[in-house]
Amino acid sequence: MKKLFFVFFSVALLFFIGCDEKEVAKKPVKKPIKKVFVLKNFDNNKSITIRRNNTTFKADNGKVTVVDFFATWCAPCKVEAEHLNELYEKYGSDINIVLVSLEKKLSKQGLDKFKRDNKVKYNIVHNKDGFALSKAIGIVRSYPTMFLINKQGKIIEKYVGIVPIEMLEYDIEKTIGQQ
Numbered sequence: 001m002k003k004l005f006f007v008f009f010s011v012a013l014l015f016f017i018g019c020d021e022k023e024v025a026k027k028p029v030k031k032p033i034k035k036v037f038v039l040k041n042f043d044n045n046k047s048i049t050i051r052r053n054n055t056t057f058k059a060d061n062g063k064v065t066v067v068d069f070f071a072t073w074c075a076p077c078k079v080e081a082e083h084l085n086e087l088y089e090k091y092g093s094d095i096n097i098v099l100v101s102l103e104k105k106l107s108k109q110g111l112d113k114f115k116r117d118n119k120v121k122y123n124i125v126h127n128k129d130g131f132a133l134s135k136a137i138g139i140v141r142s143y144p145t146m147f148l149i150n151k152q153g154k155i156i157e158k159y160v161g162i163v164p165i166e167m168l169e170y171d172i173e174k175t176i177g178q179q
Contacts, residue, residue, distance in 0.1 A: 037133040039098055039125040041111075047123035048098050050133065051153075057137055058153030064175045065096040065149040066168075069134050071103050072114040074143040076162040081118040083165040087172060088122045094176050097122035100130040102140060150175050 037050045037057075049060040050067075059065045068084065070077035081099065088097050099120065101111060106126055115124050134140045137147055138158055148157040148171055156175050159168075 037129040037136070038127075039100065039123070039130055039133070040127050041123070041125050047125050048096050052136060053153065055155075056153030057133075057147075057149050057155065058151075059096050059149070061096065062151055063094060063096050064151055064172065065098070066146060066172070067133070067137065067149065068097070068099050068144050068146040069102050069130075069140045070099050071143045072101065072106065072110055073103075077144045078114075078118055079162055080144045080146070081114075081120055083163070083168060085119060085121055086165060087168060090169075091172055091176065092122070095172060099124040100133065101126040102131060102134055102143075148172065148175060150178055 035052050037052070039047045039050065041047055048065070050057050050065070051060065057065075057067075066084065066087075068077075068080060070080070084097050084099070087095070099122070101124070103110075103126070111124065111126055114120070137155070138145075142160060144159075144162065146157075146159040146163065147155055148159075148168075150156050157171055
């Protein structure tokens with residue numbers, strides 16, 4: 001009887017002093033917030049570096065920046081590339097223009113073909129920092145999605161879908177003129 005009582009008491013004691021869920025549960029690992037996005041092309045040449053400070057995204061060269069998230073198969077992206085070419089020719093010394101491909105399976109040849117077919121004259125990148133920037137800067141659910149960022153790093157406009165060149169030009173001129 002003593003033996004049975006001892007076994008019962010031991011089992012009951014283990015039941016009440018067993019592991020607490022808090023001790024067993026793993027604490028979630030917090031990923032550090034990415035602060036620097038080095039956007040490079042397939043040749044690993046630096047196109048542009050954007051630094052994040054809370055809600056601002058400032059280009060290292062201090063220029064107004066247009067970041068356009070696109071896909072090579074996207075028809076509106078091809079039209080937008082033409083618009084950006086015109087704006088680059090007109091404002092190239094005052095602004096950064098960078099196309100960021102968000103295609104997971106894209107070859108260097110595919111990107112080169114898009115650049116050649118659309119006569120892209122500005123920066124075009126496809127790297128992991130481009131994907132990270134798309135998550136940090138805002139939700140990109142469709143192509144093209146473009147952001148206009150002023151010299152101080154504040155996002156001035158977010159455009160979803162094709163944007164008339166007149167609207168882009170107006171917004172760029174207004175943003176360049178800000179102090």
